[in-house]
Amino acid sequence: MEREHLSTKQTIGTPMKATSLQIEHPGNIALHNHNDFSEKQLESLLQSSLRGTPSSLDAHLICHTQNIALTGTKTKLHCYYLPLDGNGRVRVKPLAEHLRHRIIDYAIPRATVNEAKSLAISTNSMAPILKLDERAKKLLTHLATSGEGGELLLFAMAEAIFGITQIICKMTLKTSTSMHYHGSDGVYAEIRAEGGLNIYWGESKVYQSPSTAISNCLESLSPFLLEEDGEDAERNQDILLINEFANFDDERLINGLKEFLDKDNPKSHKTRHCGFALTAFDSKSYPTVGASKSAEEIAASITRQLNNWKSTTTGHISANSLESFDMHFICVPMPSVEAFRSYFLKLLGAGNDS
Incomplete structure (x- = not known):
């Protein structure tokens, strides 16, 4: 007898019925949970990280002046000046000393600082903090033409006055204490009120001449803003470093x-x-040495010069095609930037010899 062939027929091209059980990939689960982290939470964490x-x-x-809108640009100009002491002397050295005291905040990553704090508490000793101070001091260049006093002032004002948070400690990435880090002078961030992230690329210039300081500052800043996102962009290396070494x-x-x-x-x-x-x-x-001026007279003199600084800044913004970018531009007139720089270097244990 011919054996009956038993088979299960399936029409070719007919899909199998899907089961009701769906397995979520672990990576997708993590991603979904991660997306629940809101911009408001990120804003709160950035704000709580300010020093x-x-x-x-x-x-x-x-x-002296805040939030001056420069015509034809999206830049706001701010001007600050140094106060007088009770004897009518300009307080240059106290500013440099304040910035010297901020070098751990500026140069050492927060995680490292927090570890040192915990160790100081557990050992009942300030040695871990002093070690960080020495490390930070060695990270700052001792070149006589160092602009890092300006970078520290930029940092201090960014976090304390403008409320934007430093997101990378570039100083810890230096390969030589006698060389400047090749990149921006600082990278800061804030969440916009309407949503989204502002990345602020920092640049500071300390020169005797206002026009030289302004022109060089905007020229150095321009590549970080103008170039499109891409591996060849000037800011791309800093972006990679933020991803790797966020502070x-x-x-x-x-x-x-x-x-x-x-x-x-x-x-x-x-x-x-x-x-x-x-x-x-x-x-x-x-006031010059031996002369006297009141704070009101200093402010009035700065007011008379401010239009020139505004005009110079606006002109160089245009020359560098930066009109469409949101910027804060700060002017800090000093009696002598060289006196400020040399005293700051002295506080770091360096002379004026390169």
Whole structure:
């Protein structure tokens, strides 16, 4: 007898019925949970990471003018000047000393600082903190033409006055204490009120001449703003360093920032590159040695010069095609930037010899 062939027939091309059980890939689960981290939470973490308070610099800088809109640009100009002591002398050295005391905040990553704090408490000794101070001091260049006094002032004002948070400690990435880090003078961040992330590329210039300081500052800043995102962009190396060495010990904050910096993440569409610039330069508004001027007279003299600084800044913004970028531009006239620089280097244990 012919054996009956038993088979299960299946029509070719008919899909198998899907089961109701769906397995979520672990990576997708993590991603979904991570997306629940809101911009408001990121904003809160950035704000809680700020060092200093708005009053931190009150004893060292007087606000002359804030938020001057420069015509035809998206730049706001701010001007600060140095106060007088009770004997009518300009307080240059106290400002330099304040910045010297901020070098750990500026140069050492927060995670490292927090580890040292914990160790200091557990050992009942300040030795771990003093070690950080020595490390920070060695990271700062001892070149006589160092502009790092300006970079520290930029940092102090960014966090204490403007409320934007440093997101990378570039000084720890230096390969030589006698060389400047090749990149921006600082990278800062804030969440915009309407949503999205502002990355502020910092640049500081300390020169005797206002026009030289302003022109060089904007020329140095321009590549970080003008170039499109890409591996060949001037800022790309700093972006990579932020992804690798972000200056925080909270993984939520680090991952939140990385989403905005990842060119393959749609959140990167909401990242806006902005400028944060500081220029310090000589001004004859201050009294010379042996002479006297009141604070009101200094302020009035600065007012008379301010239009020139505004015009110079606006002109160089235009010359560098930066009109469409949001920027804070700070002018800090000083009696002598060389006196400020040399005393700051002296505080670091360096002379004027390169």
